Amino acid sequence: MMEKKKLHTDPRILRTRQLIKNAFVELLEEMDLQKITVNRLAERATINRVTFYLHYRDIPDMLEKMADDMIEDISTIFSNTTTDQTSSDEISWKIVENLLVHIAEHSNFYKNLLASKKVPIFRERLTMFLRERIVTKIEENGRSSHIQTEIVKEDILIWYETSALIGTIVSWLQNDMPYSPTFLAKQFSLLHQRRINVES
Amino acid sequence: MMEKKKLHTDPRILRTRQLIKNAFVELLEEMDLQKITVNRLAERATINRVTFYLHYRDIPDMLEKMADDMIEDISTIFSNTTTDQTSSDEISWKIVENLLVHIAEHSNFYKNLLASKKVPIFRERLTMFLRERIVTKIEENGRSSHIQTEIVKEDILIWYETSALIGTIVSWLQNDMPYSPTFLAKQFSLLHQRRINVES
DNA sequence: CAATTATACAACACAGTGTAAATTTAATCT
DNA sequence: AGATTAAATTTACACTGTGTTGTATAATTG
Secondary structure, eight states: OHHHHHHHHOHHHHHHHHHHHHHHHHHHHHSOGGGOOHHHHHHHHTSOHHHHHHHOSSHHHHHHHHHHHHHHHHHHHHHHHHHTOOOHHHHHHHHHHHHHHHHHHTHHHHIIIIISSSOHHHHHHHHHHHHHHHHHHHHHHHHHOSHHHHHSOHHHHHHHHHHHHHHHHHHHHHTTOOSOHHHHHHHHHHHHHHHHHHHO | OHHHHHHHHOHHHHHHHHHHHHHHHHHHHHSOGGGOOHHHHHHHHTSOHHHHHHHOSSHHHHHHHHHHHHHHHHHHHHHHHHHTOOSHHHHHHHHHHHHHHHHHHTHHHHIIIIISSSOHHHHHHHHHHHHHHHHHHHHHHHHHOSHHHHHSOHHHHHHHHHHHHHHHHHHHHHTTOOSOHHHHHHHHHHHHHHHHHHHO
């Protein structure tokens, strides 16, 4: 525990990891993931190649750890938003908006790792994360009316809504965010309302 | 042109390419894309390593060509289905069903290259392909009622529907196809009807 | 049959990987 | 501030994978 905390406070470690992360995003803009080697990464990050191995086992390991960090960030947004709202619909609406704001603030990172098609693991992780949230949301709505669940299978609906949400965000990034986070969140809420119309 | 045709008829070429393709799908089941080398690929395909370079520049090049083949197959399904139907809604419904049947028939291929998260290019290509079809479909519906387009931006709707369709197919594959192609196609048609309800 | 072409085989220079040892540099703690 | 601790560097090594070349063999085509 104490050791882990140290890993997060030692400025040398933070600096090196940030250098690696920045270098990686930079290289992804320039070349395919397959072409990114530990050699190039270290050179671009202005660190020694051996130093890389002090932090990550190999490149796939690095990707996993970076994906973990991403989910941790997003998870914080969700838990922070949930607390200061009351209406169920208002919450999910606000959460999506905050999520989009966060992504827009780090658009360079998300565009290259999520949208620019190159590194599947980030999309996977986000899918798994959001699916859980959407599951609980759909189950809540399912309670109020049982018509929907008799027509469309719940798991198919979850697949559908999760993919639509993530895919739209990805397309939004790929097109250089032509709409504001608030506007896109409102559009999501409209698209989502369609479902409720069918239910009632 | 003649040369290209030869490439498609020479039994030696067809055999070698099929061996490479099968070996690649096999290896993807066992390991990450990053770990798949030309060495391993040639060994598994029981061909000489140099032979690989006679067909493809490198592994990324091979992936592109395989993705081209995939789109060619799916494209054929679409053009075959479109001709023998009349009703606009019936067509898209039948097309999706035929697409799902095709995917189910080659589920081993699609599960590993599309669903099992590892090779982004196949999902990209399919997204681009289906998006075009969905664009024309939405534009058709847009003609009959203009209410929808005033509420939800057309491009956002296209992002949404395309991602939902592909994402659901991917989830369906990842869960070992628990529903029949016909049933899933019907579910899509139900989910799609929601939009029409809002419009009218 | 003769020409063409795909594949096999061997060998090469080169790039990238992962690890180990000793050393330097920088942060932490009293 | 000085001693301590840990990160980063440097250098070196064995190993795997890459991409190319030259030659030989076997299958296909006209």
